[in-house]
Amino acid sequence: MADTLTGCPAHAGAPVPAYPMPRAEACPLAPPPAVEPLRAEQPITKVRIWNGGTPWLITRHADQRALLTDPRVSNDDCEPGFPHVNAHRAQIAPHTPKLITNTDAPEHTRLRRTVNGPFLVKRIEAMRPAIQKMVDGMIDDMLAGPNPADLLTALALPVPSLVIAELLGVPYKGHAFFQRNAGLALDNSLSADEATAASRALGQYIDTLFREKLENPDDAVLSEMAGRVKAGEMEHAEAVNMGVAMLIAGHETTATMISLGTLALLQHPEQLAVLRDTEDPKVIGNAVDELLRYLSILQTGVRRVALEDIEIGGLTIRAGEGMIFDVQAANWDPEAFPEAERLDLGRPARQHQAFGYGPHQCLGQNLARLELQVVYGTLYRRIPTLQLAARVDELEFDHTGTTYGVHSLPVTW
Template sequence: MTSTMDPAAPDTAEVPEYPMPRAQGCPFDPPPELKALQEQGPLVRVRLWDGSTPWLVTRYADQRAVLSNPNVSAVMSRPGYPRQTEGNGTLSFISMDDPEHARLRRMVGAAFTVKKVAAMRPAVQKIVDDAIDEMLAGPNPTDLVEAFALPVPSLVICDLLDVPYSDHDFFQQNSKTLINRNSTPEERAAAIGRLGVYLDGLISKKLVEPGDDLLSNLAGRIQAGELERQEAASMAVLLLIAGHETTANMIALGTLALLENPEQLALVRDSDDPKIVTHAVEELLRYLNITHGGRRRVALEDIEVAGQPVRAGEGLIMPNEIANRDPEAFAEPDHIDVTREARHHVAFGFGVHQCLGQPLARLELDIVYRTLYRRVPELRLATDFEKVPFKHDGFVYGVHELPVSW
């Protein structure tokens, strides 16, 4: 391994601060300054909250190259890793490198195979239909986030893990603390601790009375000596949070984007071609980019990115919101086109750390987008667009609430 520091460090006063704010009135688009950096070059320095100046990788192809490079690390404790916040700690295997990452990921991977997830379609369809029934029987207008977008993926992941949905207020509140940029390190640590204790308690029950669920699988791994209790609880926390937060935000934000593009909504709602909804799922994932802050790595050795030397110990940030708006990868990238084949987007990442739960997310979004707008064809925004509260304060982007009527 070579030197970890560049002796010709940039003048931080001239380096743009990251992350940047979105433009007023353009909540679906990446920050204008971020787009300008993409036009400036494939690799540029940015300044983080702690004064460090990692590299920002701006282009689609280069981000994929970095994310598949074995000479970069996802371990947050390594010197030079570009942390999102102070005390931004490890959350199970997503913050590990192989072989440890692969060892833990394989233990739960079987539950998220395409074949296994496809078998869940009838159960997920029932959850969606029941949620729509309940929403239609309730007040009109209503908040789509609380009435539909959050319950659906929460119920799905609770069924998969065998976590009581009656505890959803508890885990959703702690999840919100973890993904809020304004939470202190102490608040995040306390939220992780509470969730860890809660899930460890459920795993304890599975050690005695196992079932056909993911927590029972983790309990079996503990009994076989393959997992420590703390490792199992940490994995369960990751699956519970990731299993509902991202999909819930994607349901609500995708619905809002379609309501603001009625011709695209009409295609999704009225087309007899089943591929339209499939394409719409991928296009909305590409266009909206709900994971904020960029995927982050640190170079283990001297490498080269887009012809630029990156030294060992230097951080790299890959913001998917501009990779998925790269005109070299997507024609007219700033427009929604639900007929576009956009599955090659990087909304789920790339390489060995590509999102484990993407087959389940795709299934849920497919069923939601295929069902909600047909069953509620008069669905419309019940407030001015400018009054919708967007999650500019979160690591996962979306809306805090979405008032709708029908």
């Protein structure tokens, strides 16, 4: 007998859909086709996740913004009812030190303050010349190398990996190690033991580096956190786990956006021409936000749990019930973005949810925007004849991780 909805009076007896939902092979960059009717007809509804739990799925842009700023909505993944992404996350939650990714105020406020400084706009913007030089050098190497090339390995992965390694004070020579283990830690198809082993390896790697920074500090973020540990503002384990989280988040999502953004632009040549033919930073900055909105690469949703009963949309989300905020659905919500299915680099898109919303909005969003501005503002001008070297239906998309991307992107010029 099929599972049915019992918590939604207007839809009692309706089947409970599984989440995450599959994308359509014919439209690999669009949200799953089941999302649109849910947002239109059941914008707050139950879904079934990997462990049989039935959290609420929130699909409308306005509802997400209301709930993500509601103090009754918790980010604490040890709270009963929290809808973990997979078995690995559920297994490690009780043993994970408190971080900005799993705490609420006031603890979250304290922790965020300890790492916020290096990611403020002014400090990030100061990195632009170095990132520009890095991107130009990689494009030079790509042009001098084999044609066709894999954009993922030639540019998309190296740029954010180099940048986050430099920012944190992690030797880039270890990039193959941390890229591999970061991918394993986020792979929802692996067993909890396999993912835990990868997380543990990253933790040991960062712990070794952090102990070196305690003895011989430099001007990188790990050293800043070492100073805070010495001052009693952070615990050693907090700093190490924060370093692991930043290392993972600092390259995975941006690498995906570079490759998928290029794929989207190559499928929309009139939009690619906007970036190819301009050096206006405002145009480039807006294009970055529109691509973030359009692609919405977080495919497992933002996860929360209710601490108290919450009335919204004629429904009651009970204390202890989980919530999943589907970023793709919100970013394609026609009430927030008219003709949302259309990629339009001239659209005012800054209100997208790609970095989340509210007090837990992504710490690294300024860095991600800068990296994407430099890459998108350089690649297509430097290689105006860039094109795919394979059909879209020949590309292998990654459906197993927290983010959605391609395993490779063959390009030619």
